[in-house]
Amino acid sequence: MGFNSLVAVCLAYVIMLFAVAFMAERRARRSRLRFLRSPWIYTLSLSIYCTAWTFYGAVGYAARSGLEFLVIYLGPTLVFVGWWWLLRKLVRIGRTHRITSIADLISSRYGKSNALGVIVTLMSVVAATPYIALQLQSVTLSFDAFAARSPEGWALPDQGATALWIAGGLALFTILFGTRNLDANERHHGVVTAIALEAVVKLVALIAVGVFVVWGLGGGPVDMLARIDASPIAEWPLQPGRFAGLTFVSAAAVLTLPRMFQVLVVENVDERHLATASWAFPGYLMLMSLFVVPIAVMGLELMPEGSNPDLFVLTLPLSQGQGTLALLAFLGGFSSATSMVIVAAIALATMVSNHIVTPLWLALRRASTRAPGDVRGLVLISRRLSIIGVLSMGYMYYRLSGGSEALAAIGLIAFVGAAQVLPALLGGIFWRGATHVGAMTGLLIGFAIWAYTLFLPSVGDAGLLPQSVLQSGPFGIGWLRPHALFGIAGLDPILHALFWSLLFNALAFLIFSMLSFPGPLERLQGVAFVNVFDQSPAARSWAQGGVEAEDLLSMAQRILGAREAQHFFQTQASAQGKEGFLPDTTSPFIARLERKLAGSVGAATAHAMIAQLTGGSAVSMQDLIAVADETAEAKEYSATLEAKSEELARVARALRDANDKLRDLSVQKDSFLSQISHELRTPMTSIRAFSEILMEPDLPDALRAQYAEIIHEEARRLTRLLDDLLDLSVLENRGVQLNISVVNLHDLLNRALQSASSTRPERAFRIERDFPTEHMPVFTDTDRLVQVFINLISNARKYCDSEHPVLRIEVRKRGKRVQIDFIDNGAGIAKHSQKLIFEKFARLTDESRAGSAGLGLAICREIMANLGGTIDYLPGQGGAAFRVSLPLRRGREVGAN
Amino acid sequence: MPQPGKPLFLARRSYRRRRLMDAARLLPVLGVVLILLPALWVPAQTPAPDTGRGGIYLFAVWIALIVAAFAIARGLGPVLDAEELPEQGARDPLGTPD
Numbered sequence: 001m002g003f004n005s006l007v008a009v010c011l012a013y014v015i016m017l018f019a020v021a022f023m024a025e026r027r028a029r030r031s032r033l034r035f036l037r038s039p040w041i042y043t044l045s046l047s048i049y050c051t052a053w054t055f056y057g058a059v060g061y062a063a064r065s066g067l068e069f070l071v072i073y074l075g076p077t078l079v080f081v082g083w084w085w086l087l088r089k090l091v092r093i094g095r096t097h098r099i100t101s102i103a104d105l106i107s108s109r110y111g112k113s114n115a116l117g118v119i120v121t122l123m124s125v126v127a128a129t130p131y132i133a134l135q136l137q138s139v140t141l142s143f144d145a146f147a148a149r150s151p152e153g154w155a156l157p158d159q160g161a162t163a164l165w166i167a168g169g170l171a172l173f174t175i176l177f178g179t180r181n182l183d184a185n186e187r188h189h190g191v192v193t194a195i196a197l198e199a200v201v202k203l204v205a206l207i208a209v210g211v212f213v214v215w216g217l218g219g220g221p222v223d224m225l226a227r228i229d230a231s232p233i234a235e236w237p238l239q240p241g242r243f244a245g246l247t248f249v250s251a252a253a254v255l256t257l258p259r260m261f262q263v264l265v266v267e268n269v270d271e272r273h274l275a276t277a278s279w280a281f282p283g284y285l286m287l288m289s290l291f292v293v294p295i296a297v298m299g300l301e302l303m304p305e306g307s308n309p310d311l312f313v314l315t316l317p318l319s320q321g322q323g324t325l326a327l328l329a330f331l332g333g334f335s336s337a338t339s340m341v342i343v344a345a346i347a348l349a350t351m352v353s354n355h356i357v358t359p360l361w362l363a364l365r366r367a368s369t370r371a372p373g374d375v376r377g378l379v380l381i382s383r384r385l386s387i388i389g390v391l392s393m394g395y396m397y398y399r400l401s402g403g404s405e406a407l408a409a410i411g412l413i414a415f416v417g418a419a420q421v422l423p424a425l426l427g428g429i430f431w432r433g434a435t436h437v438g439a440m441t442g443l444l445i446g447f448a449i450w451a452y453t454l455f456l457p458s459v460g461d462a463g464l465l466p467q468s469v470l471q472s473g474p475f476g477i478g479w480l481r482p483h484a485l486f487g488i489a490g491l492d493p494i495l496h497a498l499f500w501s502l503l504f505n506a507l508a509f510l511i512f513s514m515l516s517f518p519g520p521l522e523r524l525q526g527v528a529f530v531n532v533f534d535q536s537p538a539a540r541s542w543a544q545g546g547v548e549a550e551d552l553l554s555m556a557q558r559i560l561g562a563r564e565a566q567h568f569f570q571t572q573a574s575a576q577g578k579e580g581f582l583p584d585t586t587s588p589f590i591a592r593l594e595r596k597l598a599g600s601v602g603a604a605t606a607h608a609m610i611a612q613l614t615g616g617s618a619v620s621m622q623d624l625i626a627v628a629d630e631t632a633e634a635k636e637y638s639a640t641l642e643a644k645s646e647e648l649a650r651v652a653r654a655l656r657d658a659n660d661k662l663r664d665l666s667v668q669k670d671s672f673l674s675q676i677s678h679e680l681r682t683p684m685t686s687i688r689a690f691s692e693i694l695m696e697p698d699l700p701d702a703l704r705a706q707y708a709e710i711i712h713e714e715a716r717r718l719t720r721l722l723d724d725l726l727d728l729s730v731l732e733n734r735g736v737q738l739n740i741s742v743v744n745l746h747d748l749l750n751r752a753l754q755s756a757s758s759t760r761p762e763r764a765f766r767i768e769r770d771f772p773t774e775h776m777p778v779f780t781d782t783d784r785l786v787q788v789f790i791n792l793i794s795n796a797r798k799y800c801d802s803e804h805p806v807l808r809i810e811v812r813k814r815g816k817r818v819q820i821d822f823i824d825n826g827a828g829i830a831k832h833s834q835k836l837i838f839e840k841f842a843r844l845t846d847e848s849r850a851g852s853a854g855l856g857l858a859i860c861r862e863i864m865a866n867l868g869g870t871i872d873y874l875p876g877q878g879g880a881a882f883r884v885s886l887p888l889r890r891g892r893e894v895g896a897n
Numbered sequence: 898m899p900q901p902g903k904p905l906f907l908a909r910r911s912y913r914r915r916r917l918m919d920a921a922r923l924l925p926v927l928g929v930v931l932i933l934l935p936a937l938w939v940p941a942q943t944p945a946p947d948t949g950r951g952g953i954y955l956f957a958v959w960i961a962l963i964v965a966a967f968a969i970a971r972g973l974g975p976v977l978d979a980e981e982l983p984e985q986g987a988r989d990p991l992g993t994p995d
Contacts, residue, residue: 066948070955074932077959081966082925084918084973228949236947240936247932272977279966286959293952 006146006330013331014169017338020197021177021190028189037269039276044196045263046281047203049076049254050288051131051340052138053411055202055333058289060310062296066233071243072411073289075250077282083274087264089429090255091274093532094265098599102261102421103351106443108603109428109529110436111522117355119440120421123447124258124351125390126455127417128344132394134410135337136163138310140398142333145314146326167395170341171388178346179383191342192267198335203287205332209313210291212325213298217316224294231297245495249412252419258347259340266347341391349386357382358605376559379601413454416498420446423502423509431513432526438513446505454497521607549582552593555609559600568596661835668839679721683714690714724855728840731862738781738866740890745818746774748782749809752789759794768808776813779889784863788871791856792822792882799880800826816888821874823881834873917972924965931958 054072061069079086099105103124107117140162177190218224228234254260268274299312307315314333317325358379423442427434491499518526549569556565572592573583583589590610597606690707693699699707730736753767778785796807802825810821829837838861840854857871864871869886935951 067951067955070952071932074928074955074959077962078925078928078932081928081962081969082922083966084921084969085925225949228952231948234948236935236951238935238951240933243936244933247929272974275970275974275977278970279963282959282963282966286956286963290956293948 006143006327009327009331010334013334014173017194017197018173018176021173021194024193025177025190039270039273040280041193041196042263042268042270042273043277043280043284044199045192045267046260046277047199047284047288048195048259048263048339048343049257050199050202050285050336051411052135052333052337053131054288055206055336056138056142056310056313057411058292059296059299059312060308062292063233063300063309063312066236067293068238068243068246069292070289071247072250073285075247075252076254077285078247079251079254080278080281083278086255086426087274087278088271089532091265091268091271093429093529095268095271096532097528097603098595099603100266100354100599100601101347101351102256102258102425103355104598104603105261105265106421106424106428106439107355108598109525110424110434110439111519111525112603112607113436113440113522114355114359114605114608116424116436116440116443117351119443119447121348121351121355123417123420123443125348125393126451127414128258128348128390129393129397130410130458131414132341132344132391133397135341136166136394136398139163139166139334139337141308141311142314142330145311145318146330163395163398166338167391170338170345171391173338174342174345174349174387174391175384178342178349178387179380188267188346191346192263195263195339195343198339199284201335202332203284205328205335206288206291206313208325209317209329209332210295212317212320212322213291213295217298217302217320218294224297227301228293228297232300233293233296239492242492242495245498246412249415249419249494249498252422253415256418256421256425257415258351258418259344262343262347262350341394345387345390348390349383352386352389353379353382354601354605357386358601359608362605362608376561376600379559410458412494413458416454416494416501417447417450419498420450420501420505423506427509427513428526429529429532432523432530433513434509434526435513435516435518436522437516438509438511441512442505442507442509445508446501449501449504450497453500454493457493549585552585552590552610553582556593556597559597559609568593664836665839668836672840676725680718683718683721687711687714687718721855724859728855728859728862731859731866734866736784736866738890739783740779741782742777742779743782744774745776745778745811745820746771748778748786749774749789749811749820752786752793755786756790756793756797759797763797763805765797765800766804766806768806770810773811773813774809776811776818776888778818778886780867780886781890784867785886788860788863788884789820789822791860792884795856796822796824796826796880800824802826802879813888814885817869817885818888820884821877821881822884823874823877823879825879828875828878828880829873831875834875837873838871914973914976917969918976920965921969921973924962924969928958928962931962 058069058072061072093099094105097105097108099108103117103120106120107113110116143162174191177194178188214221214224218227255264295312295316296309299307299309299316303312303315303319314326314329317323317329361378361382420443423446424434424439428439553565553569556568559565560568569583572589576583576586576589578584594606594610597609600606601609690711694704694707694711749769793807796805800807804825806825808821808823810819810823812819812821838857840858860871864884864886867886868890869884872883872885874881874883932955935954
């Protein structure tokens, strides 16, 4: 494989990443986020934990110290399987308070102190620089490995040049997709998606090499085990202190490394994704580590003496003539390195611009903030410059250090540095007593010890510290030697630095926290963070020093951009019930605005900007807290009382209604018997009378026929009444057999109208319908439904007392149900009767009683219940109005119960 | 009616969920103990080669932790579903008042 084709493959891969990121951004812009919001994308993006240090370095680590490398991945596994306890809280806080970075979290928790933000930012930058250098080095080394193997023997132009090209390309990608916008909560869908893709590439690559090594070279798992036992690393020189210490530091790093915090907390879109990541991410780590020992063992066995074990993943397939596999491994390493650098650069650039550049600019221009000026542009530019700065520092470090051999050492140094944030972080989210002073002291002491004992001695070949200091301590003070503080020599340097730095860090944090007093804002933030699950975000009260909404809008526009800011103000105004763009500057509104701004420029800066406009924040904060406590108690008490009395009133009302109805029903029931006997008796009487007349012998034929007709008519009425009664009793017992079929609702209404037209046919009745809405298929018992419709339409024809009667039929689809309203323009039904009309024998007036027994609506109600629907009287429609509501698709089961 | 063999207990499901939360909190403790166990066994002092055995042990612990975490995550899913507020600005990227 020639140099050019390798470069071509790289370029093609990079172009693919750009395309993926671009497409993801486009989807996000169109709010088509479903795919981007999958828990798998989230889990995969977490895999930036596995950098080139994992991809290449783990094998080297295993070749040097056996199984110890595993703890680097077991530590995070512990953190993730314990997600319920820690990660969930962290993510909830991050989302509630719109945290933009780990520095923002610390600064925000300790009273939005920018000093803390600056400290954490600087520490992170210092700790991350060697790590970025390491990624550049690994890619350069992997290019080299190809060069050395190449049959054409192409000479690599210059290692420095390769690293420069890579750093430049990464800076371009990061600026393009990492600083597109100052999105709320700093989310980068394009970057995250590209990184998820890279995660797949590196996993596949490492597993492919592993499978090739175990089954292609090692002869299967059983042989592989034998080879491990026979290899130079067969003995496991476990040092308990180092084993436990490294587990701890890697667990801490997965929380506190800026890039991990970025993907874990800031880019999290849904807390539920953590549940998936809790097992899937450990699974990913496990798969990444699975083949490391076999690759190391085979590398030691097959590769010539003195080859760099850090590159076995690449050189082993190359030496076996597996060009394609080696290329895949190369891409895997490339992915590991690039994804780490991109996210680290974004995280660090956010921190630098939010905590250093923007506050500086604000301080310099304090007098003229009200003048127009584009903060948004400033933040973007400062972020872009920061990305370039971070990458150049990584590149410079790489050139200066000359590419040290052991990758693992640099990784661990960065881990220990990042872990210094741990006491302030954990204390901040679990202990209300943690204060700003404690956090600051702890961080500074821990950082200083880390720099002195671990970081400075590691920089470059000889270290930045003179050899004499390393050997005999500064100024000859022996107990201050960097690798043997307090005269305790012989400890592993990493363990030594970890122990002393974190011990003093945590002690200083605890002691100074206990000794100092938190500021008011700090106390509020402390409560809001520690009790994040118990409360909605604390509303921070702003003294309303006469700030104008217009000023706030002009400031917000400069940060959020005009469109977003205006939209935000408009929604806030309409939430307050106001027109236009300017809401009242109430405390809740200002607090919301501050949180919104914090999503773009960080909590401390947002707070400072608002403070400038509102004229100071902490003026009456203490008083406010005292007052708030008292009022909150009183409010809670009265609120519970109010809720209770409301509940009682509701119950009483319901009881009263039920009682009234029962009384009415009992009256009805009493009259039921008399009514039914009356109803039966009337036709019976006429039948008896006329049949007696018919018995007369000399009746004219014409009269006989007429009387027979009357008897027949009365008998039919009797039958109809009895049919109705029977029908009702069957319906009431839900014993009816439904005959479900599909029908167009429109046709059904036509049928009903036609059938009902025989009722009082002499009246000119206007029917208003909206045909297009009526066309929909309904699965139901159509005959029964039509019966209901006929009944309603006939009732309208019968009882509508308007001079020009009009019946309006409206059909509406509501989800899986359909509502059909029958509204006429008559006098309607009196309020006290509305409850009774669906009862048996309920008849309101006597004027149209002929031919009706008062069972129609009762039957309608029972039919609708059987069809799974309802029929209700719709008051307030300017006439009698009935609403029939039924499911579009009635199940085939019989009855509604 | 209580079924035979099942003790009478109200709110069985939410009780079970709270215990599941306890399990979720305890799982990392168990993990720490299991992972640090080889330190007690001090492989360097045993005569036989240990890297192979130790690796198998650590990976077995690892897989067990993953499986346990999977089970717990499945069990706690409904709790999270109930808690999760819809992300602000899911539809409307500009955010709405909270």
